[in-house]
Amino acid sequence: MQLIVSRLTQEAQDVLGLELRAPDGAALPAFTAGAHVDLHLPGAICRQYSLANSPLERDRYVLGVGLAPASRGGSAYVHQRLAVGDVVEVGAPRALFGLAPYASEHLFVAGGIGITPILSMVLWCEAHGHPWRLLYCVRTRARAAYAWTLARHGDRVALHVDQETDGVPPDLAGWLQRTPPGAHVYCCGPEGLMSAVGVAAAGVGVLRSATHFERFAAPASPVSAQPAGSFNVLLRRSGRTLSVQPGQSLLEALEEASVSVPFSCREGMCRSCEVPLLAGEAEHRDFVLSDEERDAHRSILPCVSRARSAELVLDL
Numbered sequence: 001m002q003l004i005v006s007r008l009t010q011e012a013q014d015v016l017g018l019e020l021r022a023p024d025g026a027a028l029p030a031f032t033a034g035a036h037v038d039l040h041l042p043g044a045i046c047r048q049y050s051l052a053n054s055p056l057e058r059d060r061y062v063l064g065v066g067l068a069p070a071s072r073g074g075s076a077y078v079h080q081r082l083a084v085g086d087v088v089e090v091g092a093p094r095a096l097f098g099l100a101p102y103a104s105e106h107l108f109v110a111g112g113i114g115i116t117p118i119l120s121m122v123l124w125c126e127a128h129g130h131p132w133r134l135l136y137c138v139r140t141r142a143r144a145a146y147a148w149t150l151a152r153h154g155d156r157v158a159l160h161v162d163q164e165t166d167g168v169p170p171d172l173a174g175w176l177q178r179t180p181p182g183a184h185v186y187c188c189g190p191e192g193l194m195s196a197v198g199v200a201a202a203g204v205g206v207l208r209s210a211t212h213f214e215r216f217a218a219p220a221s222p223v224s225a226q227p228a229g230s231f232n233v234l235l236r237r238s239g240r241t242l243s244v245q246p247g248q249s250l251l252e253a254l255e256e257a258s259v260s261v262p263f264s265c266r267e268g269m270c271r272s273c274e275v276p277l278l279a280g281e282a283e284h285r286d287f288v289l290s291d292e293e294r295d296a297h298r299s300i301l302p303c304v305s306r307a308r309s310a311e312l313v314l315d316l
């Protein structure tokens with residue numbers, strides 16, 4: 001959909017707030033807390049940004065865009081070129097990160113710009129009277145986006161500032177110590193913080209299925225470094241068989257054969273390329289399928305995943 005940039009706000013050092021509305025003021029497609037949208041920018045650049053506002057608001061989307069130090073054009077364009085009144089192409093909201101409906105309490109850990117989906121979740125909890133706590137980790141106070149909004153929630157929000165602790169990491173185990181039974185833990189931030197939260201949550205007895213992560217970028221993975229051999233793919237609907245070569249992704253093989261599959265990140269992060277898998281065993285190299293989904297082998301993300309069996313049969 002084409003949306004107009006209605007407001008730009010400096011939320012913190014290197015964090016720009018972007019408010020988007022329909023040009024005619026119409027209601028926008030609903031979203032759930034933690035959802036994100038694809039932002040299509042000039043130069044065929046597509047970036048995913050989390051929605052930071054309350055899901056109860058239907059007249060606008062609010063994004064918080066951090067300026068990436070090694071920006072490949074996405075965040076640099078937003079920070080340096082985008083202006084109020086510009087029209088941008090925005091995809092429909094997608095939810096890969098969201099609140100567990102039956103959690104007794106929601107415990108959030110945000111690192112830096114990872115606050116954006118968490119803020120939307122906090123707003124949802126506040127609107128519905130659901131218990132929550134937040135540990136917000138930033139390098140400096142100047143980089144703490146939305147701190148003014150969160151300050152009103154008193155001791156529900158704990159702020160950890162690296163610069164003020166001489167680099168001593170946050171006491172995650174201590175913060176999670178008071179976790180009640182049935183609570184769910186959510187983390188969005190740098191890979192190191194997410195790993196530490198995973199370890200700390202497991203340490204206080206939070207089940208893996210009650211721990212949720214939202215990644216900004218594909219982490220270095222031993223699986224993706226493994227050799228990528230060739231395999232065959234049978235496309236059930238057309239009856240065609242394709243051969244995927246070493247070093248070529250399944251998505252690239254499909255594109256080469258003019259088989260159209262939607263995609264966005266091409267890194268196994270967004271799930272937009274997901275294809276039903278009818279037979280064969282996938283070697284899942286993505287970062288979004290759950291353990292249960294991996295074991296079921298009912299779908300595959302062709303941008304990164306490959307075959308463990310000699311052939312895969314896809315519903316294409």
Ligand code: FES
Binds near residue numbers: 267272
């Ligand atoms: S394109 Fe994003 S997971 Fe495949």
